[in-house]
Amino acid sequence: MADPAPLDAREASEPAGRPVPELEPGLVERWRAGGGELAGLLGLVRERLGGVGAFRPAPGAAPTVLVTDPDAVRHVLALHPDRYVKRSHRARILVGDGVLSAAGDAWQRQRRVLQAQFTGRGMRRYEARITAAARGTAARWEAYARTGEEFDLGGETRRFALDTIWRALTGHPLDQDTERELDAVARVVAVLPGLPADGVAARGAVAADIARIDAVAERAVAAAREAGAGPDGPGLLHVLVEASGTRPAYTDRLVRDELVTLLVAGHETTATTLTWLHLLLDRHPEARAEALAAGPAGSPERRQAVRALVHETLRLYPSAWILPRHAAEADTLAGHAVPAGTDLLVCPYLTHRDPGLWPEPERFDPTRFTTPGRRPGHPGAYLPFGLGPRACLGLQFALRETTTLLEHLLPGPAPRLLSRPERTAYGLTVRPDGPVPAVLGDGRAG
Numbered sequence: 462m463a464d465p466a467p468l469d470a471r472e473a474s475e476p477a478g479r480p481v482p483e484l485e486p487g488l489v490e491r492w493r494a495g496g497g498e499l500a501g502l503l504g505l506v507r508e509r510l511g512g513v514g515a516f517r518p519a520p521g522a523a524p525t526v527l528v529t530d531p532d533a534v535r536h537v538l539a540l541h542p543d544r545y546v547k548r549s550h551r552a553r554i555l556v557g558d559g560v561l562s563a564a565g566d567a568w569q570r571q572r573r574v575l576q577a578q579f580t581g582r583g584m585r586r587y588e589a590r591i592t593a594a595a596r597g598t599a600a601r602w603e604a605y606a607r608t609g610e611e612f613d614l615g616g617e618t619r620r621f622a623l624d625t626i627w628r629a630l631t632g633h634p635l636d637q638d639t640e641r642e643l644d645a646v647a648r649v650v651a652v653l654p655g656l657p658a659d660g661v662a663a664r665g666a667v668a669a670d671i672a673r674i675d676a677v678a679e680r681a682v683a684a685a686r687e688a689g690a691g692p693d694g695p696g697l698l699h700v701l702v703e704a705s706g707t708r709p710a711y712t713d714r715l716v717r718d719e720l721v722t723l724l725v726a727g728h729e730t731t732a733t734t735l736t737w738l739h740l741l742l743d744r745h746p747e748a749r750a751e752a753l754a755a756g757p758a759g760s761p762e763r764r765q766a767v768r769a770l771v772h773e774t775l776r777l778y779p780s781a782w783i784l785p786r787h788a789a790e791a792d793t794l795a796g797h798a799v800p801a802g803t804d805l806l807v808c809p810y811l812t813h814r815d816p817g818l819w820p821e822p823e824r825f826d827p828t829r830f831t832t833p834g835r836r837p838g839h840p841g842a843y844l845p846f847g848l849g850p851r852a853c854l855g856l857q858f859a860l861r862e863t864t865t866l867l868e869h870l871l872p873g874p875a876p877r878l879l880s881r882p883e884r885t886a887y888g889l890t891v892r893p894d895g896p897v898p899a900v901l902g903d904g905r906a907g
Contacts, residue, residue, distance in 0.1 A: 476791040476792055476793045476798045476799060476800065477793055477798065478793040478794075478796050478797045478798035478799075479796060479797055479798065480797065480798060481513060481514065481515045481524070481526055481794075481797045481798070481799065482510045482511075482514050482515065483510075483514070483515040483516065483517070483524055484505065484506050484509060484510060484514065484515065484516040484517075486517065486520075488505060488509075489502065489516055489517060489518075490520075492505065498885075498887050499783075499887055500782075500810065500885075500887045500891075502516065503527055503783075503806065503808055503811060504811060506527045507527065507529050507808075507811050507815075510527075511530070512528070512529045512530020512531075512532075512533055512795065512815075513526065513527070513528055513529075513530055513533050513794060513795045513797055514526070514527050515527065523802075523803070523804070524803070525803075525804045525805065525806060526794075526799060526803055526804070526805045526806070527805075527806050527808060527811075528794070528805055528806065528807045528808070529807075529808050529811045529812045529815065530795055530812075530841075531812060531818065531837070531839040531840075531841030531842045532795060532839070532841060533794055533795040533841075534807055534809075534812060534841035534844065534848065535839075535840055535841035535848065535849075536794055536795070537786055537794065537805065537807055538784065538786075538807060538841075538844070538847065538848040538849040538851070538852075539840065539841075539848050539849035539850075540849075541792065542849050542850050542851060543789070544788065544789055544790050544792050545786040545787070545788055545789070545792075545805060546564065546786065546787050546789045547562075547564055547785070547786060547787070547851060548564065548785075548787045549562065550562035551653050551654070551889060552650070552653060552725060552889055554649075554653070554656070554660075554663055554664060554667065554671075555646075555649050555650070555653070555667075555671065555674070555721060555725060556718055556721050556722040556725055557714065557715075557717070557718035557721070557722075558714075558715060558718045559571070559715075559718040559719045559721060559722025559723075560572055560575060560719060560722055560854070561722045561725070561726055562722075567710070568851075570708075570710060571715075571719065572854065574700065574701070574704050574708075574711075575697070575700070575719075575854055576854060578697055578700060579854050579855055579856075579857055579858055580857065584857055584858065584861065586694065587628075587629045587858065587861075588861070589693065590625065590628035590629055590632075590693055591625055591628075591629075591861055591862045591865050592865055593628065593634070593693075594621055594624040594625040594628060594634075594862070594866075595621070595625075595862075595865045595866045595868075595869045596869065597621075597624060597634070598617065598620070598621040598624075598866060598869070598870070599869040599870060599873070601617070602617075602870060602873060602874075602901060603873070605900070605901045606873065606874050606901040606902050609900055609901075609902065610900070611879065611898055611899070611900050612898070612899060612900075613896045613897060613898055613899075614736055614739055614740075614876060614878070614896075614897035614898075614899045615732065615736045615893065615896060615897050616896070618731075618732040618733075618735035618736045618739075619647060619728065619729075619732035620635075620640065621732070621735070621862075621866055622727070622728035622729075622731040622732040622735070622862070623635055623640060623643060623724075623728045623732075624640075625727075625728070625731075625862050626723065626724060626727030626728045627639065627724075628693060628696070629696055629697055629727070629858070630681070630696045630697045630698045630720065630723060630724070630727075631681055631684070631685065631696050631698055632692060632693040632694050632695060632696045632699075633692065633693070639677060642673050642674075642676070642677050643673075643674070643677060643724065645669075645670035645671075645673040645674050646670075646674060646721075646724060646725060646728075646729065647729065648667075648670050649667050649670050649671065649674070650725065650729050650888070650889050650890075651886075651888065652666070652667065653888060653889055654887075654888040654889070674721060674724075675717065678717045678720050678721055679717070681698060681720065682698065682701075682702065682713070682716055682717065682720065685698045685699055685702045686702055697723055698720060701716045701719050701720065702716065704716075723855075726853065726854075726855060727855055727858070727859075729889070729890060730780040730781075730859065730890055731859050731862060731863060733778070733780075733890045733891070733892045733893075734771065734774055734775060734778065734780065734859070734863060735863060735866065736892070736893055736897060737774050737777070737778045737892075737893065738770060738771065738774040738863075738867075739876055739878075739897070739899075740878070740881065740893065740897065741773075741774060741777070741825045742770070742875070743875075743876070743878050743881075744825070745825050746875065748770060748825065748827055749770075749871060749875065751766065751827075752766040752767050752769070752770055752827070752871060753766075753871055753872060758868065758872065759868075763868070764864060764868070765831060766827070766831060767864050767867045767868055767871065768830070768860065768864050769827040769828070769829075769830040769831045770827050770867065771860060771863045771864060771867070772827070772829075772830040772845075773825060773826060773827040773829060773830060774825075775845035776813045776819070776829070776843065776845065777813065777814075777823075777825065778810075778891045779809040779810055779813060779844070779845035779846075779891070780845050780846055780853065780859070780890065781809060781844075781845065781846060781847045781853065782808070782809060782810040782887065782890065782891045783806055783807070783808050783809075783810065783887075784806070784807040784808075784809070784847060785804065785805070785806055785807075786804075786805045786806075786807060787802075787803070787804055787805070788800065788801055788802060788803040788804075788805065789801065809844045809845060809847075810891060812841070812842060812843075812844070813842075813843065813845075815842075818837045818839070818842045819837065819842075846859070873901070874901045874902045875901075876899040876900070876901055877899060877900050877901070877902070878897060878898070878899050879898040879899060879900065880897075880898055881893075881897065882894050882895035882896070882897065883895070
């Protein structure tokens with residue numbers, strides 16, 4: 462094999478360091494001709510070039526730099542976020558200028574408004590709501606076990622996660638009409654990677670679903686302004702409504718954008734994680750048994766073991782599987798020169814599967830997170846929700862809701878999967894590409 466071709470030669474004024482090694486054009490062309498997934502191309506870059514390598518996404522395009530080395534990951538995301546900025550987000554057509562896609566001073570202002578809601582005292586406000594949503598799901602599963610009714614595992618996890626975030630937002634449990642209308646969120650998220658590059662055409666392709674989401678958001682904001690807190694008390698939406706009364710930036714449109722951002726970020730990733738976890742437990746029933754045997758229900762030992770199931774699932778299928786960044790200024794990254802204007806892709810999905818960091822990385826092994834010394838200590842080695850100032854605000858919320866639901870469901874009958882998705886979809890999240898039909902128990906009505 463020929464040596465990797467370097468990036469274009471740089472002027473003397475460019476940053477110090479050796480050129481970033483670049484994947485041979487022929488390899489990219491063969492991948493493109495085969496209709497491969499982006500994840501496959503990135504895996505090839507990492508395999509051939511190591512933790513910092515480049516490829517050209519299209520003929521004649523400037524090189525994009527892939528970052529999977531944990532030191533380089535930390536450099537980009539945590540140590541120098543001012544040099545490596547977020548320019549836009551694939552979900553912008555859905556979430557608008559919400560905190561997920563905002564940048565610069567606007568992002569800092571919006572994050573400050575929300576941050577206190579997801580730590581300490583703010584999180585305690587939502588514990589009862591998370592538990593209520595988990596109990597509702599557990600009651601449905603008890604009925605499935607009694608009747609043998611078939612259900613879609615992905616649909617169930619999405620229903621739980623949507624109920625949880627809706628309670629957190631509004632103080633109300635999710636009603637059936639709202640749930641039906643918000644199915645549009647999942648539809649838009651699923652098609653985002655394949656939307657036309659032209660903005661007008663892209664918006665037209667999802668206009669009907671965006672209109673449904675906008676109508677739900679408009680009703681929820683109006684109810685929050687007119688009726689105040691829900692039966693469970695004020696929620697995140699009330700924080701946004703209050704901000705609109707004192708902060709000029711919080712127009713009706715921005716309140717809508719933040720509400721939809723929280724809906725998307727607050728349920729789509731959680732539902733995907735829970736679906737993957739059940740698929741993994743179906744293949745590894747011993748992991749379920751070990752978690753239940755770790756201690757009695759409600760004990761710290763049980764909770765630690767259940768949380769380890771979640772962490773190992775997130776290692777294999779991180780919520781933020783790819784994090785695009787743009788070099789706002791020239792820099793030296795892991796000894797490589799990165800000119801200003803370079804696009805970068807930080808890929809937790811590949812960092813989490815690096816055999817140099819995680820022995821037998823493809824194996825599902827929750828004891829990595831319960832046995833001292835088995836998890837890499839480097840902060841850039843495990844980042845399922847990102848790293849640094851732009852790490853996901855809802856990390857603690859997501860861990861709390863997934864753990865709470867599993868504590869309710871794991872002691873009951875295990876789902877028996879009737880089929881498994883054959884492919885993985887790499888879009889806004891890494892998700893199973895298709896339904897997961899299941900029954901509880903033997904699937905026969907009593």
